[in-house]
Amino acid sequence: MRSYVLLAAIVLVVGVAGFPQEKKEVPKEPAQSKIPPEEAKRENPVKPTAASVAQGKHLYSSQCTMCHGVNGDGKGDLAVEIKLKMKDYRDPAALRDMTDGELYYILNKGKGQMPDQGDRLTPEQRWNLINYIRSLARKEPPLAPKQ
Template sequence: MIRSSGKYLASLRWIRLSVLASLVLLLVGCRGTPSEKPPIHLNPNMDNQPKVKAQSESHFFADGQSMRTPPENTVARGELREDARLYQGRDANGDFVTASPLPATPVSLERGRERFGIYCSPCHGAQGDGTGAITRYKYPIPPTSLYEPRVAAMSDGEIYTIISDGIRNMPSYKAQIPVVDRWHIVNYVRELQRQGPPDSTQMISAAQ
């Protein structure tokens, strides 16, 4: 009796072991043989989602396109850009606005300084004098010093437009910099120009 119960326990142990082994095999998703099929997916979770990807084909819409054209005469929410001064930097006559529609508050100047450091300083230099890091890498032409009298004489709307659309060898930054940030940068450029180029500041502080 004792012997047979020992045997019984031993076979129970074997059953447990083999169940455990097959569970482990199942968990690692191994079929035991090479297969062309996708791996066994025990927990599909949200890996396969019914959705359309940009530019993909659609079997739902009659024209076979998954990307839809907005209905005519409609504007997406938050995309109504009626304020030409803010969005185009131009007044009702289509001329550049002379002054930024955003007041140059300390908060605006600080935001402008930060954004200028990110988007403009690689080319124009942290002080805007045209000595950014890019000058070491054979950029087609050296970036303009923002202290040049020609730039200083520009209206705020013109500088806003240069940031938005780029100019000659300078690329457009409208995709990277939101409208309001562009105006903060304009305010900051104005502040830089008011303070004068870094060399003259150094000269002033050296003279003092």
């Protein structure tokens, strides 16, 4: 009889303590990926002139190619190494549904594996970068065939 009581006690304790009902809420997207509508509407004050695009390209070459790729294909060394999922900026569809304001916001705040640029860049430098990135899709595809 005593052993039954003991068994019941063990079952009870294990039942209550051994299997805590843990429900972890896994957020679908990181919080910072939700771009406030007023940010998305922000207009690009810098015209995509040749000078702006050239400055954007200069910055891009030194700071962004390791992930976004030299030609914007998203296959930079680091991106390939840590298996990042990147867009191909040569494809006009890649950024078609995103506003300049949204790109600017992501550049400022980061998103997922995209590091935020903090105060390292001036607003004008950021807009130049966006003008450059947009220019990649406007051109004819680079000579190397897309695989």
